[in-house]
Amino acid sequence: MKIKRYFASDIRQAIRLVREEQGPDAVILSNRRVEGGVEIVAALDYDESAVRRMANCEDSAARVEAPAMRPEPVLASAAPAEPAPVAPVPEPDPSPFVARRATPEEVDEALDFALPSKYGLSPGCKEERPSRRHQAQPEVVWSQEPSLMAMRDEMKELRSLLENQLTGLAWREMKRDNPQRIKLLEKLLQMGLSPDLCHELAAQIQYRPDMAQNWRQALGLLASRVDVTHDDILTHGGTVALIGPCGVGKTTTIAKLAARYTLRHGAGKVALVTTDSFRIGAHHQLRTYGQILSAPVHMAKDGAELQSILESLRDKSLILIDTAGMSQRDVHLSEQFAMLNHRGLSLRTYIVLSASSQRATLDDVLRQFGKVQLDGAILTKLDEAAILGEAISALVQYHLPVAYLSDGQAVPEDLHPARSNSLVNRCVTLMQQYSHAPSEEQLAVTFGRMAG
Secondary structure (H helix, E strand, C coil), X not given: XXXXXXXXXXXXXXXXXXXXXXXXXCEEEEEEEECCEEEEEEEECCCXXXXXXXXXXXXXXXXXXXXXXXXXXXXXXXXXXXXXXXXXXXXXXXXXXXXXXXXXXXXXXXXXXXXXXXXXXXXXXXXXXXXXXXXXXXXXXXXXXXXXHHHHHHHHHHHHHHHHHHHHHHHHHHHHHCHHHHHHHHHHHHCCCCHXXXXXXXHCCCCCCCHHHHHHHHHHHHHHHCCECCCHHHHHCEEEEEECCCCCCHHHHHHHHHHHHHHHXXXXXXXXXXXXCCCCCCCHHHHHHHHHHCCCEEECCCHHHHHHHHHHCCCCCEEEEECCCCCCCCCCHHHHHHHHCCCCCCXXXXXEEECCXXXXXXXXXXXXXXXXXXXXXXXXXXXXXXXXXXXXXXHXXXXXXXXXXXXXXXXXXXXXXXXXXXXXXXXXXXXXXXXXXXXXXXXXXXXXXXXX
């Protein structure tokens, strides 16, 4: 195994020197910054087993030691001193001399590089206590070496630059070959729809020279992708639970549903249940609505109590369950899920979403609350939203049918059965009022990679 040091101004220059002299099979054992540049220790014909033996056990060859000379005692006497006996000359050791291999500590000190820590003791080798000098040496983590990290970051920048150039070329080619599609993608993205949904819709259009016809085709395709439940709660009744994060309007929506059902089917047929035992006085608002509608209100603390309450309300044609408003990251959310999934319960679950939420928030909410079987969604706060494309994209991606749309606090006026065409038309209206056309750079970055 041939080991050699290389000095250069930077890591790339040093690696080039290694490759020129030792070839591509060279193994870099260590590298470090020195005055004026970097130092690399590289090896050729790297033998892992040899390094393992060097690092973990000392060669078992015998060490030759000269026998000790015993000093003769000096006797104090008045008699004339007698000549001291001549010490016998020790006979040479008949055993042949055996060369001793350098210890790992000596090798490490001479080469000035740390042996890899992954090599453990080989079988049969006795572990020796390391010297104080080498005991405090930190383990080298090559992935965090500054020179390698700088090289990795530079390679990422070069890759990003190349990808952007390729994306720009693909985008310019798309603009030249299909300008009508580019205009359509621009308007769909301006609605707030996700890039994937925009691309899917644009790929299904039978393009015409008239842009208005292409636009109507795209809106019709979008409306066909939005599923609705056709006013099923107020039409069929049953046991319905509303879930969702705090502040999306679950309690107000329950009041609207209860009021509309009472107006349509008569009084005395609605019951309200709350499972919110986390907030102090959380059920007071629901009790107020119950008193106005002459509807009984109950509170359940667990799944068994909820099941008992539902059995006692069998004479009611619509039972609305208001769950606790929790963040999608709340540790108590699993308790709510366990209550709704209690064995023996037969209910439909709808998630309440705010139309003014950002797409990333909607995705996070739907992933967490999707652990419960969802029968649909209720979209609230349409009056606060400046764009609806993000909410529509989330509903389409998660295949959630929309049951109702809420656009205000008035009970029960500001609640409407969801219609796909009306939702898309409202999305277009908001786009025309509040949204701005995306820039050329944004379009290129968003759709350039999809051009192929």
